[in-house]
Amino acid sequence: MENRPLEYDYTVAKMFMFATIALGIVGMLVGVILAFELAFPGVNTILGSGVAEYTNFSRLRPLHTDAIIFGFTLSGIFATWYYVGQRVLKVSMAESGLLMFLGKLHFWLYLVIVASVVVTLLAGITTSKEYAEFEWPIDIAVVIVWVVWGMSIFGLIGIRREKSLYISMWYYIATFLGIAMLYVFNNMEIPTILGTNGIGESGFGDWWHSVSMYAGANDAMVQWWYGHNAVAFGLTVPIVAMIYYFLPKESGQAIYSYKLSLLSFWGLMFVYIWAGGHHLIYSTIPDWVQTMASVFSVILILPSWGSAINMLLTMKGEWQQVASSPLIKFMVLGSTFYMFSTLEGPIQAIKSVNAIAHFTDWIVGHVHDGTLGWVGFMIMASLFHMAPRVFKREIYSKSLMATQFWIQTLGVVLYFTSMWIAGITQGMMWRAHDEFGNLAYSFIDTVTVLHPYYTIRAVGGTLYLVGFLLFSYNIYKTMSARPVEESELQNASPMGA
Amino acid sequence: MGIAELQGYGYVALTSLLVLILYGYIYHLYTKKRDSDGHDYEEYSNMALRDDIDDAPVSAISDDKEK
Ligand code: HEM
Ligand code: HEM
Numbered sequence: 401m402e403n404r405p406l407e408y409d410y411t412v413a414k415m416f417m418f419a420t421i422a423l424g425i426v427g428m429l430v431g432v433i434l435a436f437e438l439a440f441p442g443v444n445t446i447l448g449s450g451v452a453e454y455t456n457f458s459r460l461r462p463l464h465t466d467a468i469i470f471g472f473t474l475s476g477i478f479a480t481w482y483y484v485g486q487r488v489l490k491v492s493m494a495e496s497g498l499l500m501f502l503g504k505l506h507f508w509l510y511l512v513i514v515a516s517v518v519v520t521l522l523a524g525i526t527t528s529k530e531y532a533e534f535e536w537p538i539d540i541a542v543v544i545v546w547v548v549w550g551m552s553i554f555g556l557i558g559i560r561r562e563k564s565l566y567i568s569m570w571y572y573i574a575t576f577l578g579i580a581m582l583y584v585f586n587n588m589e590i591p592t593i594l595g596t597n598g599i600g601e602s603g604f605g606d607w608w609h610s611v612s613m614y615a616g617a618n619d620a621m622v623q624w625w626y627g628h629n630a631v632a633f634g635l636t637v638p639i640v641a642m643i644y645y646f647l648p649k650e651s652g653q654a655i656y657s658y659k660l661s662l663l664s665f666w667g668l669m670f671v672y673i674w675a676g677g678h679h680l681i682y683s684t685i686p687d688w689v690q691t692m693a694s695v696f697s698v699i700l701i702l703p704s705w706g707s708a709i710n711m712l713l714t715m716k717g718e719w720q721q722v723a724s725s726p727l728i729k730f731m732v733l734g735s736t737f738y739m740f741s742t743l744e745g746p747i748q749a750i751k752s753v754n755a756i757a758h759f760t761d762w763i764v765g766h767v768h769d770g771t772l773g774w775v776g777f778m779i780m781a782s783l784f785h786m787a788p789r790v791f792k793r794e795i796y797s798k799s800l801m802a803t804q805f806w807i808q809t810l811g812v813v814l815y816f817t818s819m820w821i822a823g824i825t826q827g828m829m830w831r832a833h834d835e836f837g838n839l840a841y842s843f844i845d846t847v848t849v850l851h852p853y854y855t856i857r858a859v860g861g862t863l864y865l866v867g868f869l870l871f872s873y874n875i876y877k878t879m880s881a882r883p884v885e886e887s888e889l890q891n892a893s894p895m896g897a
Numbered sequence: 898m899g900i901a902e903l904q905g906y907g908y909v910a911l912t913s914l915l916v917l918i919l920y921g922y923i924y925h926l927y928t929k930k931r932d933s934d935g936h937d938y939e940e941y942s943n944m945a946l947r948d949d950i951d952d953a954p955v956s957a958i959s960d961d962k963e964k
Contacts, residue, residue, distance in 0.1 A: 406951075407950065491950075561958055561959070562944060562955060562958070563934075563955075563957060563958045564936075564956055566941065566944040645945050648942060648945050649946065649948075654939070654942035654946060657939070658939050658942050659938050659939070663922065663923060
């Protein structure tokens with residue numbers, strides 16, 4: 401035992417990798433079902449009207465968003481943290497029994513929460529706040545898991561050998577702190593059973609049921625301060641952490657400008673916090689909040705593109721790698737989609753544009769060019785890079801990876817183009833009126849027009865899911881492929897045929 | 898002067914201050930080029946590129962202890 405050289409310990413990283421894949425399949429499968437339900441309403445009762453309660457759109461939608469954000473994405477974040485964290489701090493989890501224990505505890509508690517979320521959402525138990533649907537007992541459990549994750553982050557930092565924190569570390573820490581603050585404030589709620597009404601009656605509702613501590617417009621503002629920053633600190637910041645590590649590592653190129661990465665970090669942190677109001681434009685919140693959110697959303701292009709361009713320039717002079725390695729392709733396309741959605745978002749945040757875009761499918765298009773093209777691609781690329789190192793085996797098949805890349809790229813393109821057309825058509829039809837101000841169309845007119853685009857979206861989503869299944873198969877086979885030498889693994893990941 | 902006007906001035910002052918801090922930081926990064934430990938910022942990229950457990954850290958914790 402004593403003579404074995406010290407190695408990084410990927411036990412916990414592996415556990416979260418499996419969770420990422422399993423929850424990715426669940427989340428995307430539900431997404432595809434939803435897409436078909438919107439195109440063909442009959443799918444809502446596909447398993448018979450007896451169980452329609454569990455298969456209809458409204459019951460499944462929060463399952464999609466929560467499984468994919470807090471399941472797939474968050475597990476991906478944890479998996480990469482338990483991998484990257486050790487490496488850039490140059491300390492192994494094997495060096496501390498306590499950290500190992502915390503890591504495993506983190507995983508198992510997290511799994512318990514995932515299970516309870518799935519069960520409660522399917523049962524229709526929800527606070528009905530988007531992305532914050534969990535009822536109070538689950539919220540408390542979430543806080544506990546988060547604290548455990550925090551202890552394992554700061555514990556690892558505490559025993560590090562590398563004094564400075566690599567830029568990815570900053571982003572992981574920001575994810576931890578940002579979500580902690582937002583989650584606690586937005587989920588302040590009071591169990592209804594504790595409430596009393598005007599004539600002294602108490603004990604209303606089920607024990608798990610609660611109401612928000614905020615009311616009306618305040619509730620909306622807190623909710624979207626949270627909601628937007630769930631996007632910021634869940635779907636952007638930690639994914640930037642990934643690309644800052646995995647792209648330089650896989651390509652063997654130093655970050656184009658480390659200074660620019662520091663600058664973009666502070667820019668992003670400062671600006672993101674103020675942009676939440678762009679979800680509430682033309683609603684009953686103060687006008688200045690809307691204007692401020694609009695302005696900050698436009699400024700947000702700068703730090704976002706700062707990171708994205710920094711990544712693309714990291715590939716300067718090495719573009720042949722994009723052609724030869726499907727893994728690099730995923731990451732370069734990922735950062736391109738990041739630029740794309742962070743340009744699209746600010747445009748949608750301009751008041752006059754939002755007047756057309758809000759409530760339409762264009763927003764759904766924006767969501768999915770960001771999440772499928774950027775979040776999904778980066779998480780899969782990170783897992784592809786980690787697999788040969790944690791399993792000490794080469795990636796099972798390079799050609800399968802390339803096939804997956806093209807299938808999924810086609811899927812993303814079909815998804816967002818169809819939603820753009822659908823969204824703008826919808827926006828224009830809703831506001832069209834005749835010379836007397838009578839609306840030109842009724843709601844059902846738009847539904848008829850949109851049908852083909854919904855079908856295209858469902859097909860695009862199915863392609864993405866198929867790609868994800870190929871990914872899962874490739875990783876599964878990697879676990880059993882031919883072993884490789886640890887020393888080969890400096891940069892580019894080894895890949896079989 | 899009403900509260901709205903005060904808010905306006907406050908907003909301008911705060912924004913100007915933040916812009917100054919930001920540009921100050923940029924100026925600092927690009928003129929000094931090194932942090933207080935004497936490391937060129939660009940060296941820190943090596944934390945990712947050379948991250949085997951027995952690679953030498955860019956700035957080791959143990960350096961501090963020796964001082
Ligand atoms: C500069 C960056 C960005 C800005 C300014 C921005 C702006 C916006 C705006 C204006 C909306 C529509 C609000 C509405 O009218 O309902 C929106 C929605 C959304 N965006 Fe972005 N966006 C940005 C980047 C991103 C990225 C990178 C992602 C994901 C990876 C993302 C995910 C979302 C999601 C999930 C929603 C939908 C929220 C909901 O209504 O449920 N955004 N964004
Ligand atoms: C196979 C891939 C996917 C398909 C087919 C799909 C499909 C859908 C559908 C049909 C909706 C409902 C849209 C509506 O209400 O009109 C939706 C919403 C949403 N999806 Fe996906 N999805 C997929 C992947 C993802 C991924 C990977 C993420 C995040 C990482 C994601 C995040 C979201 C979010 C945040 C919403 C709510 C958007 C909003 O409220 O504006 N989806 N998705």
